[in-house]
Amino acid sequence: MPFVVTEPCIQCRYTDCVEVCPMDCFVAGPNFLVIDPDGCIDCSVCVPQCPVQAIVNAAEVTSEQAPYVALNARLAKAEGWTPIRLRDTPLPEHAHWAQVADKRHLLPA
Ligand code: SF4
Ligand code: F3S
Numbered sequence: 001m002p003f004v005v006t007e008p009c010i011q012c013r014y015t016d017c018v019e020v021c022p023m024d025c026f027v028a029g030p031n032f033l034v035i036d037p038d039g040c041i042d043c044s045v046c047v048p049q050c051p052v053q054a055i056v057n058a059a060e061v062t063s064e065q066a067p068y069v070a071l072n073a074r075l076a077k078a079e080g081w082t083p084i085r086l087r088d089t090p091l092p093e094h095a096h097w098a099q100v101a102d103k104r105h106l107l108p109a
Pocket of ligand 2: 050
């Protein structure tokens with residue numbers, strides 16, 4: 001199973017994860033980032049890079065994280081979402097949003 005990016009990434013987007021991926025499978029949108037499941041080889045090296053523990057194995061998601069499996073697959077192919085290979089600056093106010101648990105409503109429908 002691929003790894004997936006979950007809710008803590010929303011409005012933070014630290015991007016520490018992207019540079020370690022050997023398959024370049026991260027895809028960025030305005031306020032979130034996802035993993036393209038077609039490229040992920042399940043190596044897990046991205047997991048410890050994320051300062052907010054947003055990356056999990058799709059086979060080990062909680063019930064709350066479960067919708068993010070399909071969401072990663074869908075947004076990885078969505079219009080306007082583009083591959084990202086180099087670290088970028090975190091989003092403004094990331095420190096605030098890192099403390100907020102309920103952020104799903106801030107993503108595109
Ligand atoms: Fe890339 Fe490996 Fe993370 Fe998959 S698990 S996104 S291949 S670093
Ligand atoms: Fe998001 Fe964590 Fe990467 S916040 S951009 S999954 S380092």
